[in-house]
Amino acid sequence: MSSPRVLIVDDHRLFRSGVRAELEPLLEIAGEAGAVDEAVEAIAEHGPEVVLLDVHMPDGGGVEVIRRAAERGLHTCFLALSVSDAPEDVIAVIRAGARGYVTKNIAPEDLADAVRRVHDGDAVFSPRLAGFVLDAFAGPAPHPETELDALTPREREVIQHIARGYMYKEIALRLEISPKTVEAHVSSVLRKLQLSSRHELSRWAADRGL
Amino acid sequence: MRRDHAAGWLGGVCAGIARRYGVDAALVRLAFVVATVAGGFGIVLYALLWLVMPAGDSVRRSRLPSGRGAIEVALGTGLLLISVLLAFRGLGIWFSDAVAWPLVLIVSGGALIWRGSATASPAPQEPPTAPLVRGEPEQRPIRPEVARAAAAISRTGVGVALVILAGFVFLQATDALSAARDVILAVIAVVVVLGAIFAPWVLRLFRSLTEERAQRIRSQERAEMAAHLHDSVLQTLALVQRRSTDPQEVAALARRQERELRAWLSERPAPGKAAALAPALEAAAAEVEERHGVPVEVVVVGERELDSNLEALVAAAREAMTNAAKFGAGSPVDVYAESNSDTVHVYVRDRGPGFDPGALPPDRHGVRESIVGRMERHGGRARIASDPETGTEVELELPARADR
Numbered sequence: 321m322s323s324p325r326v327l328i329v330d331d332h333r334l335f336r337s338g339v340r341a342e343l344e345p346l347l348e349i350a351g352e353a354g355a356v357d358e359a360v361e362a363i364a365e366h367g368p369e370v371v372l373l374d375v376h377m378p379d380g381g382g383v384e385v386i387r388r389a390a391e392r393g394l395h396t397c398f399l400a401l402s403v404s405d406a407p408e409d410v411i412a413v414i415r416a417g418a419r420g421y422v423t424k425n426i427a428p429e430d431l432a433d434a435v436r437r438v439h440d441g442d443a444v445f446s447p448r449l450a451g452f453v454l455d456a457f458a459g460p461a462p463h464p465e466t467e468l469d470a471l472t473p474r475e476r477e478v479i480q481h482i483a484r485g486y487m488y489k490e491i492a493l494r495l496e497i498s499p500k501t502v503e504a505h506v507s508s509v510l511r512k513l514q515l516s517s518r519h520e521l522s523r524w525a526a527d528r529g530l
Numbered sequence: 531m532r533r534d535h536a537a538g539w540l541g542g543v544c545a546g547i548a549r550r551y552g553v554d555a556a557l558v559r560l561a562f563v564v565a566t567v568a569g570g571f572g573i574v575l576y577a578l579l580w581l582v583m584p585a586g587d588s589v590r591r592s593r594l595p596s597g598r599g600a601i602e603v604a605l606g607t608g609l610l611l612i613s614v615l616l617a618f619r620g621l622g623i624w625f626s627d628a629v630a631w632p633l634v635l636i637v638s639g640g641a642l643i644w645r646g647s648a649t650a651s652p653a654p655q656e657p658p659t660a661p662l663v664r665g666e667p668e669q670r671p672i673r674p675e676v677a678r679a680a681a682a683i684s685r686t687g688v689g690v691a692l693v694i695l696a697g698f699v700f701l702q703a704t705d706a707l708s709a710a711r712d713v714i715l716a717v718i719a720v721v722v723v724l725g726a727i728f729a730p731w732v733l734r735l736f737r738s739l740t741e742e743r744a745q746r747i748r749s750q751e752r753a754e755m756a757a758h759l760h761d762s763v764l765q766t767l768a769l770v771q772r773r774s775t776d777p778q779e780v781a782a783l784a785r786r787q788e789r790e791l792r793a794w795l796s797e798r799p800a801p802g803k804a805a806a807l808a809p810a811l812e813a814a815a816a817e818v819e820e821r822h823g824v825p826v827e828v829v830v831v832g833e834r835e836l837d838s839n840l841e842a843l844v845a846a847a848r849e850a851m852t853n854a855a856k857f858g859a860g861s862p863v864d865v866y867a868e869s870n871s872d873t874v875h876v877y878v879r880d881r882g883p884g885f886d887p888g889a890l891p892p893d894r895h896g897v898r899e900s901i902v903g904r905m906e907r908h909g910g911r912a913r914i915a916s917d918p919e920t921g922t923e924v925e926l927e928l929p930a931r932a933d934r
Binding site for chain 2: 406425447448450451454455458480483484485486490493
């Protein structure tokens with residue numbers, strides 16, 4: 321596997337240095353940034369292949385970083401890394417273009433693995449994100465005629481396994497498909513999540529009395 | 531004795547009496563109807579009781595007064611008065627139409643206005659609104675209190691219109707309208723002039739009041755949040771500093787605090803709401819995590835309120851988590867629950883060395899009784915798959931409406 325250069329974006333200095341210390345033996349760290357402006361500048365300057373992106377930051381958070389990087393034509397992959405449990409935040413950053421979402425309590429090796437996976441063009445789903453996705457695609461589709469609004473049975477099965485804590489390789493074994501196929505399913509789910517007209521936020525919004 | 535709005539037809543008087551004395555409301559209603567037909571006494575008594583008996587059932591009172599409710603109140607009061615007047619006529623006492631009809635309108639409108647102000651007056655018992663941490667709490671479009679205020683205004687508006695209409699009908703009927711026209715014009719002119727003069731001032735006053743109120747709510751929220759942080763996070767941080775030599779203890783403290791804070795941030799269950807599957811599983815996971823020092827990650831899809839079968843499911847899941855924590859060689863435990871319209875599934879998984887479910891020693895009550903047996907007793911089932919490579923997974927399944 322290639323070893324991508326990583327930019328760490330988080331407004332907590334302590335957390336940045338912690339991640340840096342954990343990842344340094346495993347990956348090449350291109351730099352750090354602690355705010356939205358700084359992050360966009362750092363992406364332009366260092367050209368990292370993968371950006372570890374905090375969802376919650378002042379001045380717009382991860383979504384804003386992705387938006388402004390795209391505005392300036394900067395090409396990089398984003399992996400959202402957050403303590404946030406709020407589905408609407410996580411889904412928003414995925415819809416903005418992040419290739420995956422992992423929670424901050426992930427083990428360093430798994431994080432490095434996730435970074436490599438995102439760099440290779442795959443999607444990275446933590447069990448929690450898988451749960452959000454299943455929630456989002458639950459219930460009848462608003463536009464049944466578009467395939468974007470529903471998961472195929474196979475995709476649902478794969479995502480359910482991720483939610484149950486299985487690794488891609490284990491899922492491949494259990495479902496008797498190749499790991500590449502598992503990755504294809506996950507990428508397809510990510511695409512649907514980003515493009516579907518299902519703004520499932522409505523359901524969460526209703527839940528939260530918004 | 532209280533009026534029972536929820537069960538009542540008109541004012542809840544009959545239902546209230548029925549509830550107080552444990553008789554069928556239909557009988558009470560029948561008694562009132564009979565008393566009304568036989569001389570009009572019933573209707574007078576009903577009106578009196580409606581005025582005298584306090585409204586019961588805070589549940590109903592907190593319901594938004596809808597436009598339809600307003601119309602019903604007006605109609606009901608009007609009809610009530612008409613029947614009283616008819617009863618008077620039956621007794622030989624009769625007023626001229628010039629008095630009777632305006633009276634009906636005035637009482638209907640007046641009832642609306644009075645009841646409107648009566649329901650609006652108790653302080654709104656809103657649950658504490660979301661704290662500011664998540665940002666933009668102002669974006670919530672229609673708040674219940676706003677809707678309530680709007681309903682109260684529209685109700686008062688209907689009432690005012692009815693009363694004004696009554697005035698016109700009275701003037702018209704007594705031929706005083708033409709004479710009063712000049713006066714009315716003058717009054718309208720004065721009102722318009724005064725309005726033009728004072729409107730900006732009143733508007734500004736109103737705006738500053740609203741602002742002040744928002745400020746107060748905000749500072750209240752901040753105080754509430756500060757209190758919570760003080761009780762939880764700061765407390766834990768102090769403990770962490772004191773126990774900094776024991777990494778396991780510190781990790782456990784951090785983990786517990788994290789859970790608590792997350793629950794506080796995301797859930798805030800409405801008071802009185804029945805416990806649901808997700809919080810129950812989270813609580814079980816927290817308990818196991820604390821007792822065995824193994825991280826337990828819970829993901830729940832779909833929502834469901836707990837009933838006795840689901841409680842059994844949660845108990846079985848807790849047992850499975852305990853086993854996973856005990857025998858999983860310290861590997862993190864993944865719990866995944868999914869409920870849809872016909873079944874609830876819970877998966878509990880560890881990456882430990884695994885075991886042979888067929889070769890369980892009979893004294894392992896945990897699996898045999900607390901998991902498999904319990905699920906079967908409640909109409910569900912449990913499956914255990916274990917493998918030295920991939921660890922152990924316990925699958926619990928419960929049909930949504932088992933033996934109900």
